Amino acid sequence: MKILLLGAHGQLGRSLAPLLASFGELQALTRAELELHDLPALRQGLRRERPQLVVNAAAWTAVEQAEHEPQAAFALNAAAPAALAEEAAALGAWLLHYSTDYVFDGRLGRPYREDDACAPLNVYGQSKRAGEQAIVAAGGKALILRTSWLYSRHGRNFLLTMQRLLRERAEVRVVADQFGNPTSCAALAAASLALVARIAAGNPGPGGLYHASCTGGASWYELAEAIAADLRARGEPCARLLPIAAADYPSSVARPADSRLDCSALQRDWGVALPDWRTALAACLAGPA
Numbered sequence: 001m002k003i004l005l006l007g008a009h010g011q012l013g014r015s016l017a018p019l020l021a022s023f024g025e026l027q028a029l030t031r032a033e034l035e036l037h038d039l040p041a042l043r044q045g046l047r048r049e050r051p052q053l054v055v056n057a058a059a060w061t062a063v064e065q066a067e068h069e070p071q072a073a074f075a076l077n078a079a080a081p082a083a084l085a086e087e088a089a090a091l092g093a094w095l096l097h098y099s100t101d102y103v104f105d106g107r108l109g110r111p112y113r114e115d116d117a118c119a120p121l122n123v124y125g126q127s128k129r130a131g132e133q134a135i136v137a138a139g140g141k142a143l144i145l146r147t148s149w150l151y152s153r154h155g156r157n158f159l160l161t162m163q164r165l166l167r168e169r170a171e172v173r174v175v176a177d178q179f180g181n182p183t184s185c186a187a188l189a190a191a192s193l194a195l196v197a198r199i200a201a202g203n204p205g206p207g208g209l210y211h212a213s214c215t216g217g218a219s220w221y222e223l224a225e226a227i228a229a230d231l232r233a234r235g236e237p238c239a240r241l242l243p244i245a246a247a248d249y250p251s252s253v254a255r256p257a258d259s260r261l262d263c264s265a266l267q268r269d270w271g272v273a274l275p276d277w278r279t280a281l282a283a284c285l286a287g288p289a
């Protein structure tokens with residue numbers, strides 16, 4: 001199977017690349033090799049390479065910066081996926097794309113299902129929602145996986161930031177009234193591979209939009225506590241954690257208060273489930289740096 005991976009140097013892309021390589025001919029492209037703002041180059045690249053599966057792990061993920069550069073965020077999170085989906089549809093190829101829990105406003109009071117109403121609170125969420133809609137409108141064979149609170153041992157993420165702050169400071173304040181599903185890139189990549197395996201075997205489930213996060217909700221504070229417990233268990237210096245309200249955390253961006261995702265549809269339709277977030281975090285912390 002000929003696979004094209006975009007965003008190969010992102011935190012998810014780095015987890016996906018070695019797994020996808022086991023499925024045949026993988027072309028893993030970084031931003032330096034394919035600039036997604038250049039839509040003609042993107043379209044030409046797909047027409048030239050003719051992949052059977054396109055995996056798009058590239059995105060504008062700078063949530064605060066998106067408020068100041070909405071056009072750039074929409075170009076990457078909506079226009080580029082639209083072009084990808086149109087070209088993939090023309091080739092008859094599958095598209096595997098990732099979206100976010102930030103398409104929701106977080107006011108529902110229970111884990112979100114795929115058909116719950118979207119109402120993004122910030123530009124990043126709006127741009128990702130526009131990308132979802134564009135992919136569906138293209139009408140090809142596509143899987144859109146909404147995931148959340150991604151972390152790994154690479155890149156920019158809460159895990160690495162929290163480890164640094166806990167080592168450097170005496171006290172760290174963490175938001176305790178925002179809830180979501182912390183998800184390791186390794187767990188999401190493994191689930192993605194299980195989906196790709198079914199596609200490669202000619203036995204895919206239905207295309208469309210699915211929630212794909214580690215199970216069990218947590219607040220940022222609970223996630224920080226688990227990271228701190230690991231540092232202490234290793235005998236490393238570790239700051240005191242202080243729970244605070246989101247309203248007391250200086251941020252220019254509104255974020256959903258409770259964007260936990262119900263991931264049962266992916267298990268029902270594709271037989272794929274991610275582990276509990278504590279299990280996935282432990283595996284990430286125990287693995288190689």
Ligand SMILES: NC(=O)c1ccc[n+]([C@@H]2O[C@H](COP(=O)([O-])OP(=O)(O)OC[C@H]3O[C@@H](n4cnc5c(N)ncnc54)[C@H](OP(=O)(O)O)[C@@H]3O)[C@@H](O)[C@H]2O)c1
Binds near residue numbers: 011012036056059060
């Ligand atoms: N991070 C989260 O907490 C989170 C939560 C929910 C959903 N998601 C979604 O999950 C997916 C993966 O996220 P991630 O955390 O792995 O993101 P990431 O680490 O920020 O990686 C994004 C990748 O996109 C590439 N990219 C950015 N601008 C580009 C451009 N103009 N042309 C080509 N490539 C470009 C980046 O390349 P460079 O490294 O060269 O800049 C990077 O490799 C995204 O769709 C994201 O929206 C993420």
